[in-house]
Amino acid sequence: MQEIRDFHAFPDAQGRFGQFGGSYVAETLMAPLAELTEAYLRLRDDPAFIAELDRDLTNYVGRPSPVYFAERLTRHVGGARILLKREDLNHTGAHKINNTVGQALVARHMGKTRIIAETGAGQHGVASATVAARLGLQCVVYMGAVDIERQKINVYRMKLLGAEVVPVTSGSKTLKDALNEAMRDWVTNVADTFYIIGTVAGPHPYPLMVRDFNAIVGREARAQLLDQYGRLPDVLTACVGGGSNAMGLFHAFLNDRGVRIVGAEAAGEGIATGHHAASLAAGRPGVLHGNRTYVLCDDDGQITETHSISAGLDYPGVGPEHAFLKDAGRAEYVGVTDDEALAAFHLLCRTEGILPALESSHAVAQAIKLAREYPKDGIVLCNLSGRGDKDVHTIAAREGVTV
Amino acid sequence: MNRIDRRFAALKSAGRTGLIPFVTAGDPAPEHAVALMHALVESGADLIELGVPFSDPMADGPVIQHASERAIAKGVGLADVLGWVAEFRRRDVDTPVVLMGYLNPIEIHGYVRFGEEAVQAGVDGVLLVDCPLEESAVLAPLRDAGLRQILLAAPTTAPERLANLCKAAEGFLYYVSFAGITGAARLSTTDIAARVADIRSHANAPVAVGFGVRDAGSAKAIAGFADAVVIGSALVERLEGVASATEVADRVLGFLAPIRSALDAG
Ligand SMILES: Cc1ncc(COP(=O)(O)O)c(C=O)c1O
Numbered sequence: 001m002q003e004i005r006d007f008h009a010f011p012d013a014q015g016r017f018g019q020f021g022g023s024y025v026a027e028t029l030m031a032p033l034a035e036l037t038e039a040y041l042r043l044r045d046d047p048a049f050i051a052e053l054d055r056d057l058t059n060y061v062g063r064p065s066p067v068y069f070a071e072r073l074t075r076h077v078g079g080a081r082i083l084l085k086r087e088d089l090n091h092t093g094a095h096k097i098n099n100t101v102g103q104a105l106v107a108r109h110m111g112k113t114r115i116i117a118e119t120g121a122g123q124h125g126v127a128s129a130t131v132a133a134r135l136g137l138q139c140v141v142y143m144g145a146v147d148i149e150r151q152k153i154n155v156y157r158m159k160l161l162g163a164e165v166v167p168v169t170s171g172s173k174t175l176k177d178a179l180n181e182a183m184r185d186w187v188t189n190v191a192d193t194f195y196i197i198g199t200v201a202g203p204h205p206y207p208l209m210v211r212d213f214n215a216i217v218g219r220e221a222r223a224q225l226l227d228q229y230g231r232l233p234d235v236l237t238a239c240v241g242g243g244s245n246a247m248g249l250f251h252a253f254l255n256d257r258g259v260r261i262v263g264a265e266a267a268g269e270g271i272a273t274g275h276h277a278a279s280l281a282a283g284r285p286g287v288l289h290g291n292r293t294y295v296l297c298d299d300d301g302q303i304t305e306t307h308s309i310s311a312g313l314d315y316p317g318v319g320p321e322h323a324f325l326k327d328a329g330r331a332e333y334v335g336v337t338d339d340e341a342l343a344a345f346h347l348l349c350r351t352e353g354i355l356p357a358l359e360s361s362h363a364v365a366q367a368i369k370l371a372r373e374y375p376k377d378g379i380v381l382c383n384l385s386g387r388g389d390k391d392v393h394t395i396a397a398r399e400g401v402t403v
Numbered sequence: 404m405n406r407i408d409r410r411f412a413a414l415k416s417a418g419r420t421g422l423i424p425f426v427t428a429g430d431p432a433p434e435h436a437v438a439l440m441h442a443l444v445e446s447g448a449d450l451i452e453l454g455v456p457f458s459d460p461m462a463d464g465p466v467i468q469h470a471s472e473r474a475i476a477k478g479v480g481l482a483d484v485l486g487w488v489a490e491f492r493r494r495d496v497d498t499p500v501v502l503m504g505y506l507n508p509i510e511i512h513g514y515v516r517f518g519e520e521a522v523q524a525g526v527d528g529v530l531l532v533d534c535p536l537e538e539s540a541v542l543a544p545l546r547d548a549g550l551r552q553i554l555l556a557a558p559t560t561a562p563e564r565l566a567n568l569c570k571a572a573e574g575f576l577y578y579v580s581f582a583g584i585t586g587a588a589r590l591s592t593t594d595i596a597a598r599v600a601d602i603r604s605h606a607n608a609p610v611a612v613g614f615g616v617r618d619a620g621s622a623k624a625i626a627g628f629a630d631a632v633v634i635g636s637a638l639v640e641r642l643e644g645v646a647s648a649t650e651v652a653d654r655v656l657g658f659l660a661p662i663r664s665a666l667d668a669g
Contacts, residue, residue: 300481
């Protein structure tokens, strides 16, 4: 692959990150995607839109989120300093709201009256229902029947916020199938409906737009580190499901070649067992959900079922920009198992009084591994993408506790 | 000349509307897949659209989704589908066969390898739902091997793209009658008649209309302004769960014969 000078120059006008990305969708969606791209690229540079978004991020989401030095965790691990970017402190409890606030504003500017979304862990569904309620838009959330079972609290939260939650019973009944069903809805209702995709996947312009709306995470963190520590971190880490919180953290640092970047994918019961969701670490290039990226599939090209303890990471594809960063050698992607994530979950609870989402616990586990590789004055910056209240039932069940 | 072009030329000179049934390969039963193809032809099909099962059929409604799931559960993959086409060709060298599906199975199989094997098997074209014209560069090896890429146009297609599609169309252009997924019942022939007529006057290829055609009545209505009609979900639904080869043939005949006569009734 050719040497890349400027990682911020991607995607190109067709939505391609090198060989990845693009718009692999049914003909019916080509026009709405072109309309969305046109609207988004216009708004993206519009000072009034930027000011509107900034106001919402400050007053509604609660930005900026702090960078927190996890001192007791660091001491416990005995390596480099572990800093946490506290996206768990955002309104609704995860980074997902950065994106939904942005897309909802785009929807309103485009005159759309109905919002649809897919969700895995329910965090993106909650974040979509939240912004829809605030803007007075109708909201329908597609969620796999399996995920509805393991994320009951979030399902109820969405209903309280006025959203309709539609169970998806096709395929593996998880996030990928919810995405298929949301696409089918969109194809059928293109005139009045805006589809808020929850991660940096899907056809162009979604990987670009969702990344842009989450890139505030890395921009803030970069400035916070320079301000508070007078330097950049040695290494960044974040969990990667579809990859939005990770892209959000990584993007501002892509051209800082001295900063190492490590994405933590869900290795489930271990990559060797086949029960995992590590598309980059164990998959191959293919086409899924409107873009070319790394996917988990069999030799017939059928997308395989994934496994992770965290619903939000249980996805057989990944955003195309991550595929590009992997092949360009700019970022590494490694697997973190269910057990490692759970151990990190408990450790963070007890050393710092922070209850992380199971998704984010994968990043914490990876941060702990990385901290051991660096000297004590090193800095590992970890994206704490969300809080774990939604996962309490899953954890209790797994540990044989009745709540 | 490709079989597709030859077939449409023959239809045109006979003044007939083409009948294009869609079935999911391997459903209702992999062991009757080839018999099903012959039954389609014997019941009046002019061209066969054979669906390659895919785990994530984003553009399909429940009927075809479930047919795909059933076929995949029985282990049906691209190699089986190519094998069935090759077997079909031993008795039928004239009826064009178009494989319809999604890109990933072909991407994973390898474009060059797929192109060679498909032509070898007797496939004439591909219709890849998630590969619009803008992304079609990857299909160059298929075209080089001699396969036609069947393009789709939709009610939402903007004028400028439509002009490009009409220019690039080969084999036939598939007009999707409404914005939606397969199997929905939203057909409004009055809305689409003028649009299809316009496309026909500009396209370099014949125009087939699909989505929402369910029976003789709706097929007949479309036939007034299209070169061919495509019928999928209603047929797939009719075949669900059928276990014997004779019953497959009976159901196909029972379903297609009235449609064929309606189309031919002038
Ligand atoms: C807290 C949290 N982190 C991470 C993710 C994974 O998504 P992504 O990889 O797009 O950040 C989710 C998804 O639901 C989530 O809720």
